[in-house]
Amino acid sequence: MIELTETMNEKVVSLFSEIEDMNHEQVVLCHDKETGLKAIIAIHNTVLGPAMGGTRMWNYASEQEAMTDALRLSRGMTLKNAIAGLNIGGGKAVIIGDASKIKNEALMRRFGKFVHSVAGKYYTAEDVNMTTRDMEYIRMETPYVTGLPEFMGGAGDPSPYTAYGVYMGMKAAAKKAYGSDDLSGKKVLVQGTGNVGTHLIDYLTKEGAKVSVSDIFEDKIKKITDRFVVDIIPADEVAHANVDIYAPCALGGTLNDTTISQLQCDIVAGAANNQLLDELKHGTQLLERGILYAPDFLINGGGITNVYYEYAGNHSRERVMKQTELIYDTTCRVFDLSQQSGKTPHEAAIKIAEERIKSIGNIKLPL
Numbered sequence: 001m002i003e004l005t006e007t008m009n010e011k012v013v014s015l016f017s018e019i020e021d022m023n024h025e026q027v028v029l030c031h032d033k034e035t036g037l038k039a040i041i042a043i044h045n046t047v048l049g050p051a052m053g054g055t056r057m058w059n060y061a062s063e064q065e066a067m068t069d070a071l072r073l074s075r076g077m078t079l080k081n082a083i084a085g086l087n088i089g090g091g092k093a094v095i096i097g098d099a100s101k102i103k104n105e106a107l108m109r110r111f112g113k114f115v116h117s118v119a120g121k122y123y124t125a126e127d128v129n130m131t132t133r134d135m136e137y138i139r140m141e142t143p144y145v146t147g148l149p150e151f152m153g154g155a156g157d158p159s160p161y162t163a164y165g166v167y168m169g170m171k172a173a174a175k176k177a178y179g180s181d182d183l184s185g186k187k188v189l190v191q192g193t194g195n196v197g198t199h200l201i202d203y204l205t206k207e208g209a210k211v212s213v214s215d216i217f218e219d220k221i222k223k224i225t226d227r228f229v230v231d232i233i234p235a236d237e238v239a240h241a242n243v244d245i246y247a248p249c250a251l252g253g254t255l256n257d258t259t260i261s262q263l264q265c266d267i268v269a270g271a272a273n274n275q276l277l278d279e280l281k282h283g284t285q286l287l288e289r290g291i292l293y294a295p296d297f298l299i300n301g302g303g304i305t306n307v308y309y310e311y312a313g314n315h316s317r318e319r320v321m322k323q324t325e326l327i328y329d330t331t332c333r334v335f336d337l338s339q340q341s342g343k344t345p346h347e348a349a350i351k352i353a354e355e356r357i358k359s360i361g362n363i364k365l366p367l
């Protein structure tokens with residue numbers, strides 16, 4: 001037996017305190033010397049069904065950073081899946097390392113074996129730096145994987161569905177803020193013209209919104225200006241842009257101490273995960289400034305809905321679109337609850353998600 005030094009003991013204690021704080025069920029550390037695999041599978045909550053959430057590969061600055069990311073992202077999946085009305089729980093995996101250097105077939109298949117080892121308690125899919133090809137490799141070792149290419153029975157690219165949900169959430173926010181969900185003539189800024197941003201711009205321009213865009217890559221902007229009539233806003237001018245609606249569709253953390261005081265908009269509604277750098281503090285700052293915030297984990301749930309029907313074995317585009325459309329009603333409900341309770345929309349959305357988990361959990365108890 002290895003004797004624990006005092007510092008090792010402290011680490012074990014603090015590791016468990018983080019898991020306890022967020023109330024995770026199980027966290028699996030995966031290691032394989034041969035392939036260089038270091039991964040964490042975080043299973044947050046399986047009350048509604050197996051934990052589902054993608055695998056992210058990132059060159060984390062430290063193992064602690066990777067752990068914190070896995071824990072936060074998996075909790076986020078629990079809330080997202082619950083409020084979307086899906087019968088799945090929340091989980092997420094992270095692989096530590098530079099995808100461009102160490103990702104290969106053997107590493108992905110070894111990771112697939114670890115996914116298999118939790119025996120269906122966790123289903124994976126794509127996230128940052130993962131492709132459908134990687135999901136194919138994982139599928140060689142385990143059936144507990146979604147986000148497969150269409151020729152393998154997969155549901156295909158989730159981005160169009162994510163964009164549709166964001167569009168629905170944005171319209172619900174407009175209804176609350178302006179009394180009408182008509183976006184024609186509204187000035188909307190889409191930050192990040194990637195997969196989701198592009199589909200969102202399509203919906204918005206078709207409705208007659210005055211769209212402006214921002215991206216850090218010129219080629220991405222060019223792809224948009226070749227297709228749509230839009231204004232361009234430099235990346236460092238996004239926070240104080242004179243717009244009605246700001247749609248963050250790039251990175252998380254764009255709602256923070258620096259940006260919130262500069263915002264000119266009435267509404268924030270976008271696809272990026274974890275937009276509020278600090279959930280409570282920055283959610284409250286937006287509320288105090290009278291800016292209506294549509295919770296990210298609620299309105300970006302269209303993509304996971306697409307993956308869910310792949311897992312459930314009864315995927316159809318119509319079905320996913322219909323379920324995604326419900327984001328409109330749920331967003332209205334969240335704003336009403338927020339107004340009645342004086343809590344932020346983010347807190348109100350968490351309450352609705354947690355209540356569903358509790359009530360469905362109760363009916364699962366044996367009679």
Ligand SMILES: NC(=O)c1ccc[n+]([C@@H]2O[C@H](COP(=O)([O-])OP(=O)(O)OC[C@H]3O[C@@H](n4cnc5c(N)ncnc54)[C@H](O)[C@@H]3O)[C@@H](O)[C@H]2O)c1
Nearest residue numbers: 158159162192193194195196215216249250271272273303
């Ligand atoms: N793809 C989905 O179905 C889905 C589902 C849920 C949540 N999300 C989240 O939505 C966001 C967008 O996803 P995506 O699939 O479109 O990603 P993507 O990588 O295709 O697009 C992101 C875009 O943001 C740009 N960008 C990065 N930093 C920027 C900055 N500082 N300013 C302006 N632009 C910047 C990138 O150049 C890129 O064009 C991500 O945060 C993602 O986690 C996506």
